[in-house]
Amino acid sequence: MHLVEFDGSFAGWRQAARRLLHEGIAPHAITWRSGNEAPGLFDAAQASVPATAASARVRIPRQLLDELEAAARFRVADRWSLLYRILWRVAKGDVAARLAGDIDGSELHKRLKAVRREAHHLHAFLRFRPCQSEACGAEFVAWFEPAHDILASASLHFAERMGRHRWLIATPDGAVFWDGQQLQEQRPCPPAWRALAEQPVDEGQALWLAYYGSTFNPARLNRSVLESNLPVRFWRHLPEGPLIPQLMSQARAGAQRDGQAAAVARQAGKRIRAGVSGNADPDRPD
Amino acid sequence: MQLIDKLTVLADAAKYDVSCASSGAPKRSSKGKDGLGATNGMGICHSFTPDGRCVALLKILLTNFCLYDCQYCVNRRSSDVPRARFTPEEVVTLTLDFYRRNCISGLFLSSGIIRSADYTMEQLNRVAKLLREEHGFRGYIHLKTIPDADPLLIEEAGRYADRLSVNIELPTEASLIRLAPEKQVVTIKQAMHSIHQGEHQAREEKGSPRFAPAGQSTQMIVGADATDDSTILHTAQSLYGDYRLRRVYYSAFSPIPHSPNTVPFEAPPLLREHRLYQADFLMRGYGFAAGELLSGPGNLALDIDPKLAWALNNREHFPVDLNRAEPAMIARVPGIGVLSAQRLVSLRRQKRIRYEDLTRLRCALEKAKPFIVTHDYRPQLATRESLLLRQQLSETPQQMALW
Numbered sequence: 001m002h003l004v005e006f007d008g009s010f011a012g013w014r015q016a017a018r019r020l021l022h023e024g025i026a027p028h029a030i031t032w033r034s035g036n037e038a039p040g041l042f043d044a045a046q047a048s049v050p051a052t053a054a055s056a057r058v059r060i061p062r063q064l065l066d067e068l069e070a071a072a073r074f075r076v077a078d079r080w081s082l083l084y085r086i087l088w089r090v091a092k093g094d095v096a097a098r099l100a101g102d103i104d105g106s107e108l109h110k111r112l113k114a115v116r117r118e119a120h121h122l123h124a125f126l127r128f129r130p131c132q133s134e135a136c137g138a139e140f141v142a143w144f145e146p147a148h149d150i151l152a153s154a155s156l157h158f159a160e161r162m163g164r165h166r167w168l169i170a171t172p173d174g175a176v177f178w179d180g181q182q183l184q185e186q187r188p189c190p191p192a193w194r195a196l197a198e199q200p201v202d203e204g205q206a207l208w209l210a211y212y213g214s215t216f217n218p219a220r221l222n223r224s225v226l227e228s229n230l231p232v233r234f235w236r237h238l239p240e241g242p243l244i245p246q247l248m249s250q251a252r253a254g255a256q257r258d259g260q261a262a263a264v265a266r267q268a269g270k271r272i273r274a275g276v277s278g279n280a281d282p283d284r285p286d
Numbered sequence: 287m288q289l290i291d292k293l294t295v296l297a298d299a300a301k302y303d304v305s306c307a308s309s310g311a312p313k314r315s316s317k318g319k320d321g322l323g324a325t326n327g328m329g330i331c332h333s334f335t336p337d338g339r340c341v342a343l344l345k346i347l348l349t350n351f352c353l354y355d356c357q358y359c360v361n362r363r364s365s366d367v368p369r370a371r372f373t374p375e376e377v378v379t380l381t382l383d384f385y386r387r388n389c390i391s392g393l394f395l396s397s398g399i400i401r402s403a404d405y406t407m408e409q410l411n412r413v414a415k416l417l418r419e420e421h422g423f424r425g426y427i428h429l430k431t432i433p434d435a436d437p438l439l440i441e442e443a444g445r446y447a448d449r450l451s452v453n454i455e456l457p458t459e460a461s462l463i464r465l466a467p468e469k470q471v472v473t474i475k476q477a478m479h480s481i482h483q484g485e486h487q488a489r490e491e492k493g494s495p496r497f498a499p500a501g502q503s504t505q506m507i508v509g510a511d512a513t514d515d516s517t518i519l520h521t522a523q524s525l526y527g528d529y530r531l532r533r534v535y536y537s538a539f540s541p542i543p544h545s546p547n548t549v550p551f552e553a554p555p556l557l558r559e560h561r562l563y564q565a566d567f568l569m570r571g572y573g574f575a576a577g578e579l580l581s582g583p584g585n586l587a588l589d590i591d592p593k594l595a596w597a598l599n600n601r602e603h604f605p606v607d608l609n610r611a612e613p614a615m616i617a618r619v620p621g622i623g624v625l626s627a628q629r630l631v632s633l634r635r636q637k638r639i640r641y642e643d644l645t646r647l648r649c650a651l652e653k654a655k656p657f658i659v660t661h662d663y664r665p666q667l668a669t670r671e672s673l674l675l676r677q678q679l680s681e682t683p684q685q686m687a688l689w
Contacts, residue, residue: 101633106646124330128388140386158388160324163316163422165386181318207380208389210290214297215345216335219540219553225338229331240333248336259540260360260367264298269366269544272351 001029008034010072014065017084021058027088032080058091064098067112073149074111082107118147119154125234126158128167129202136196138168138177143197143237145172152176152185159183170197205239210263212240217259218251287370293380295370299350299361300396303453303505304537305428306331308342308391310500311448314424321422322385323392325448330391343394343428344384348372348409352398356455356466357549358510360542361398367543374413381417385425392426392448393417399432399468407435407443414446426500433469433477440477444484444497449532451503452477457521461511465548478502478529485530501532508562509554510539515585519565519576526569536562561586568592571624572617589680594620597657598672607659608639621653653679 002025006012013034020030068083086104089097096102100109128140140162144151155169155176168177175189175197186193226244235241250262309329316323331340349371350361360367377395384390395413397406410429417423429447431440443450452474456462459471481502488497504525506518522534538559545551565586568574572593579592587595597604597620606619608630617627626647630639638661644651656665656675 096633096636099633099636100629101639101643101647103646120330124332126388128386130386142388157324160315160317160326161322161388161425162386163319163322165322204383204387207290207293208384208387210294211297211344211346211384212333212335212341214294215301215341217301217337217339217540220337220339220538220556222338222556223336226334226336229338229340230334238333244336251336257541258543258545259302260543261294261298263294264368265543267295267368270369271366272353272363272369274355274363 001031003031003033005033005035010069013072013080013083017087018058020084021087021091027081027085030081030084032078032084034080060087060091064090067098067108070115070153071108071111073115073153075148076111079111082111115148115150119150119157121234122146122150122154123157125230125238126169127237127239129199130204131168131196132199132202133196136168137179138166138196140165140167141193141197141199142167142169143171143194144169145233145237147233149173152183156183168193168197170194208239209243212243213247213263214261216247216261218247218261219257219259221248221251223248289376289380292370292372292376293346295368296346296348296350296372299367299398300345300347300394302360302537302540302542303345303394303396303430303535304339305451305503305505305533305535306340306342306345306394307428307449307500307503307533308426310532311426312496312499316422316424319422321424322382323423323425325391325424325426332389332391342390343392343426344381344390345394346372346377346380346396348374348377348395348397348406348413349400350398351400353401354399354466354468356469357546358455358465358507358539358542364546365542365544374409374416377413378416378421381425382421382423385423390425392428394428394430396430397432403432403434404436404439407432407439411439411442411446414443418446428500431477431481431502433473435477437480440480441484441497444481444488445495447498449500449503450481450498451505452481453505454521454525454534455505455507456511457506457513457518458511461513465511478504478525478531482529502529503531503533503535505535505537508536508538508559510549514583515558515562515565516576516580516583518562519569519580522566523569523576534566536566555588557588558585561588561592565592568596573614574618590676591620593618594653594679598676601672604657605659605665606657608644609634609659609661619654619657621650621655622658623649 004016006016072079072083082104086097086108097104098108099105122144126142126144128142131138131141151171151174158167159178164180166178166180169175170189170193174185174187175193177184235244307329309327311325311327313327314325329342331342333341335341351369351371352361352363355362355364381393395410397410399406414427414429417427427447428449429443431443431450431452433452454474455466455469462469462471481498484497485501488494508518525531525534536559538554538556541551541553565579568579569576579596580586586592606615608616613627613631616622616630617624626649629647633639633643641660641663
């Protein structure tokens with residue numbers, strides 16, 4: 001059994017995996033141990049690998065490496081052995097290993113899908129708030145709790161959206177800061193950044209909440225579709241999160257027989273007389 | 287009136303238009319540039335409301351004052367609803383603010399008809415122009431097109447917007463005459479034609495200005511009149527064919543306050559709308575024709591999905607041998623989608639397809655089982671009568687809500 005210790009990064013794993021592949025060490029004979037231990041442990045572990053005759057140069061399709069790198073972002077206790085097993089099988093000519101119908105490939109694709117989905121969640125459900133603090137350096141800050149290690153790879157999306165704005169995203173593990181030019185990553189997240197991202201609700205959210213309440217159609221309440229599209233774990237950090245149960249119970253209480261928002265139903269209406277020229281012209285006084 | 291009050295009224299007035307897509311726009315980026323916003327072709331749903339529908343765009347009316355009296359519409363002139371009007375600058379402020387907060391990917395702007403069709407269209411264009419030219423906004427813009435507006439105004443709208451839409455509203459001319467007396471099928475179709483021409487020109491002529499790169503869509507209201515699903519699907523099919531629409535949206539008629547007697551008081555079952563979307567998807571993505579899904583007049587079955595219904599009516603094509611069949615035929619098997627069909631085809635280049643491979647691909651096997659053959663599996667149920675199969679596979683009715 002070979003104990004392979006490395007720094008926990010994909011680059012570190014790749015380097016180790018390439019070496020093991022050359023040395024012809026089969027997947028079942030390896031235990032991967034990643035961690036932030038001091039360098040040197042890795043070298044020590046390498047020493048324990050017997051230097052068998054290296055096989056011929058291994059060629060791995062670029063696309064497979066991209067897939068493995070993406071799948072490595074999936075958080076699971078033993079994320080590396082599956083990746084090496086697939087690498088091993090493909091290197092031996094068994095290309096089915098990376099297909100969704102294969103026993104290993106289906107697990108690979110499951111992880112890829114979850115990672116893609118989580119990046120999409122970040123793009124969709126993250127909410128920036130204008131930064132209150134002068135010392136902040138960022139104009140907009142956000143707090144997000146991703147389920148997989150997608151922060152660094154997925155957050156460049158916001159550089160495209162936000163133009164010259166500077167922004168900061170803090171998570172329980174790491175944080176990223178865009179200074180207008182470049183993305184800086186910090187692991188772990190500096191406590192000062194975390195404090196900025198978790199500052200109390202700002203008043204600017206009132207408009208968004210008014211919009212959210214009004215665009216909801218209470219005559220079509222559909223909790224299960226809501227929960228499959230917007231998993232409950234995200235509600236806590238969305239400004240509209242606390243509104244969701246409120247709107248649902250109002251709609252369920254039967255006050256709503258039609259689609260109109262309660263805030264609109266309370267107001268006086270105005271019929272427009274037909275055939276009177278200018279009558280539907282809101283520019284003119286009544 | 288405060289901005290927040292206007293927003294409350296004009297979002298409520300706009301929500302019956304169900305389109306919310308933010309996809310199909312070309313790649314645009316503001317990285318390191320003045321201005322704001324990006325598109326990359328993929329849509330993003332930034333939130334979902336408790337009705338399960340996505341919030342991708344700020345969907346509002348510029349005003350809900352309206353000269354028209356469309357019976358199904360909450361904003362018809364005889365409707366007793368509060369009225370409001372945004373200035374173009376207010377819409378711009380809201381769009382940019384929500385966009386920076388990452389609440390939306392863009393704007394979907396429509397309006398009641400005020401003064402004239404041309405005047406209304408000019409106002410909509412003005413908002414889009416402000417966003418694009420004054421504020422360098424590169425996010426998604428969807429503009430509603432007013433059917434009777436001057437084609438030159440439609441052309442201008444196409445330069446600023448990613449998507450344009452003209453609502454067909456009702457699937458037949460007779461219903462439109464009865465329920466929307468100010469609207470005419472002929473002008474609606476002319477507007478669709480203008481947009482189609484604009485798209486065509488932008489594609490064919492080099493150097494011509496961009497025109498609505500995310501194409502056009504439309505909406506049909508379901509259940510406000512007696513039209514059946516067969517007519518609705520055939521209408522949709524001809525719209526896809528004639529004007530190359532990207533999407534037809536089906537909006538189950540939603541009861542409105544102070545509903546006039548000309549429209550029903552009850553909403554049609556939401557499941558009907560769902561089945562129409564499924565059928566529409568089969569036409570767009572699977573090569574089904576409307577006539578295959580509903581050969582005569584009538585509605586789609588509610589208890590089974592339209593693909594299963596087609597399979598049960600066409601047993602002579604089944605069971606399908608997954609190791610031999612054409613990919614298009616595999617995708618026609620109930621419970622196997624286009625993606626799974628592609629994956630099966632790449633897998634069978636490597637090995638014989640077995641039953642357990644389908645489990646790994648997460649196909650809906652309960653549905654697929656009676657219709658497939660694999661290397662190690664033949665359906666016992668293949669000879670079973672369609673009626674029995676249908677009983678077995680139909681979705682059991684849900685218990686009614688307590689309130």
